[in-house]
Every structure is written in C-alpha cells, then in structure tokens.
Amino acid sequence: MKKSRAKKIVQTIFEPSDVRINGKSPWDIRIHNPDFYERVLSGGSLALGESYMDGWWDCEAIDQFFEKILEEQLDKKVKASSIQLLWVLLKAKIINAQNRQKAYVIGKRHYDSGNKLFSIMLDKGLNYSCGFWKNAKTLDEAQEAKLDLTCRKIELRPGMKVLDIGCGWGGFAKYAAEKYGATIHGITVSQEQVKFANKVCQGLNVKIELQDYRNLREKYDRIVSIGMFEHVGSKNYRTYMEVIHKCLKSDGLFLLHAIAGNTSVNSTIHG
Numbered sequence: 048m049k050k051s052r053a054k055k056i057v058q059t060i061f062e063p064s065d066v067r068i069n070g071k072s073p074w075d076i077r078i079h080n081p082d083f084y085e086r087v088l089s090g091g092s093l094a095l096g097e098s099y100m101d102g103w104w105d106c107e108a109i110d111q112f113f114e115k116i117l118e119e120q121l122d123k124k125v126k127a128s129s130i131q132l133l134w135v136l137l138k139a140k141i142i143n144a145q146n147r148q149k150a151y152v153i154g155k156r157h158y159d160s161g162n163k164l165f166s167i168m169l170d171k172g173l174n175y176s177c178g179f180w181k182n183a184k185t186l187d188e189a190q191e192a193k194l195d196l197t198c199r200k201i202e203l204r205p206g207m208k209v210l211d212i213g214c215g216w217g218g219f220a221k222y223a224a225e226k227y228g229a230t231i232h233g234i235t236v237s238q239e240q241v242k243f244a245n246k247v248c249q250g251l252n253v254k255i256e257l258q259d260y261r262n263l264r265e266k267y268d269r270i271v272s273i274g275m276f277e278h279v280g281s282k283n284y285r286t287y288m289e290v291i292h293k294c295l296k297s298d299g300l301f302l303l304h305a306i307a308g309n310t311s312v313n314s315t316i317h318g
Contacts, residue, residue, distance in 0.1 A: 053084035064119040066112060073108035074115055080104070158237035162216070173216035173243070176274030176304060194222040197271060201300045203227045207268040210234075210294060212260050213275020217244025217253065224251040232265070234258040261286060263294050269302075270295050276305035 058068050067075040078084075080103035086094045098104060106112045158165075165173055170190040178189025179196050197219065203209070205228030211219055214233025217240075223229045230252040235241060236259065244255040270291055279287050291301050 053088055054081075057084045057087060061116070064115040066115055074106065074111035076104050076106045076112060078104050158239050160239075162239060162243055165216070170218075172218035172221065174218040174273075175215050190218070191222070194219055195226070197273065197302060197304070198223055198227050198229075201269045201271065201302050203229055203269060205229065208232070208266075210263070210265070210267040210270045212270065212272040213278070214240070214244060214255060215274070216240050217248050217255055219271065219273055220244060220253045220255065221248050221251065224248065224253050228252075229269075232256070232267070234260065234263070260290055263290055265294060266296050267294055268296055268299050270299065271302045271304070273302075273304040274306075276303055 054068065061068070065072075065074075069075065069077055080098070080101075083098055083103045086098055086103070090097070099109075162173070165175070169175060170178070170186045172187075172190060172194075174190040174193070177193070178186060179193040180189045181192070183189035183192050201209075203223060207227075207229045209223060209229050209231050211223075211231055211233040214220055214231075214235050217233060220231040220233045221244075224231050231248075231254070233244060233253065233255040235244070235255065235257065238257055241255050241257050245253075248255065276287070295301055
C-alpha cells in the first residue's frame with residue numbers, strides 16, 4: 048500500500064475525534080516517520096503505543112489526544128468501509144507477522160536498546176507482567192507474590208526441570224531456582240535480556256538462551272510462560288501449544304500467564 052493512501056485512511060479514522068495529523072491543536076499528533084500509518088493500520092492500538100515509544104510521533108497534549116479517541120470509541124467504530132482498509136485487514140489476517148524469520152524483531156525493537164528504562168519502570172527483578180496485589184503494598188511485593196503463586200500453582204519441587212518461555216530478564220528463573228531449588232531453562236528473543244538474566248542468575252541452576260520457542264526439543268517437568276503469549280500471534284497458537292505438548296512430560300504441568308479478552312477478534316485495529 049502506498050504511504051499516501053495509508054495516511055488518508057488513518058486521517059479518516061481520526062476525524063470523528065477531532066484529531067488531525069500534523070494539526071495546530073495541542074491534541075493533534077505530529078508524525079516523524081512516514082511508516083507510522085501502515086504500522087498503525089496493521090498493528091492497531093498496540094502499534095500506536097509502540098510507535099510513540101519509538102519516537103515515530105508525538106503530541107503536545109497526549110492526555111487530551113487519548114481522551115478524544117477513547118471518547119469516540121474509535122476502536123469500536125472503525126469498519127472496513129473502504130477497499131483500502133479492507134485490504135489492510137485481509138493482509139493482516141493472511142500474513143503471519145510472527146513467523147520464524149521475524150521472531151527476533153520484537154526483541155530488537157523493544158528490549159535491545161538497553162535496560163535503563165525498564166529498571167526505572169519495573170520492580171527490582173524486572174518482571175514485565177502484572178503482579179499479584181492481594182496482600183502486597185509495593186510493586187516489589189506484588190511481583191514476588193506473583194512469582195511465588197506461579198511456583199505453587201505448578202507444584203514446583205526441588206530438582207524439577209522447568210522451561211520458562213519468554214523469560215525476560217530472568218525474574219522467575221532466579222526466584223524459582225533460589226526459593227524452590229528448581230533447574231530453569233529460560234528462552235527469549237532479546238540479546239540484552241539474555242545477558243542480564245545470565246548475570247543475575249549466576250551461580251544458580253539457570254540457563255538463559257536466545258532462542259525461538261519453535262526450536263525447542265527437550266522434555267521438562269514444568270513449563271511456564273509469563274506475559275509472552277501476547278506476542279505469539281493467532282496464526283501460531285496451534286504451533287505454540289504443539290510445542291508445549293511435545294516438550295512437557297506426561298505428568299508435567301504448564302502455566303500460561305497472558306493478557307486476554309472476553310471477545311474474539313480477527314484484527315488488531317482495535318487492540
């Protein structure tokens with residue numbers, strides 16, 4: 048799709064909320080990367096936020112920008128009313144954006160720029176998924192409670208061999224090895240996470256590797272996936288579960304921690 052056509056579609060989507068592309072109002076957005084339009088059309092609200100983090104656009108009053116688009120419920124009003132937008136939706140449905148060739152793109156795009164930002168916004172263990180706040184008062188307490196709840200749910204015992212798919216910076220690996228005496232194999236698509244996790248888990252029965260889940264072959268007593276499934280993509284759900292089935296021992300347990308919704312959708316235009 049031509050960039051000019053993609054831009055026109057995005058402008059049409061924003062119009063009901065009184066948001067303009069490169070307009071003069073404080074809630075208008077200023078585009079710095081012409082690839083923004085196709086990225087948002089194919090990736091929806093998630094791509095909107097990620098492209099902002101990447102510096103592809105900015106806004107003087109970003110709070111007003113989001114207030115306006117949420118008030119208009121653009122996520123529910125966007126329809127494939129033009130042949131161009133319909134093509135974008137069909138392309139997103141046909142093309143597997145999370146195939147093997149693109150497996151490491153998310154690691155490079157989101158995590159390999161360094162750990163400084165994440166060390167500021169996350170808990171001390173750099174756990175990038177929701178905590179368990181039932182009895183917690185701080186973020187550190189909530190994340191530790193989440194890790195402990197995970198270990199208890201999978202009935203973790205000393206000596207068990209555990210696979211952590213999408214291990215991040217090694218928060219769960221370190222906790223499970225230290226507190227429960229488990230042997231952890233963590234995989235991630237981020238080189239920076241591999242370096243960090245292996246460093247903080249030094250001296251423990253932990254091995255962190257740069258690896259795509261589709262290449263796994265070993266057998267494990269337990270498998271956990273904490274906050275990674277959102278990146279798998281619907282076209283890969285079956286493959287993902289087949290890998291779990293192949294790698295999990297017959298008496299093993301698998302825990303999947305993910306963000307989900309009650310409504311099934313076929314595109315991410317509305318997130």
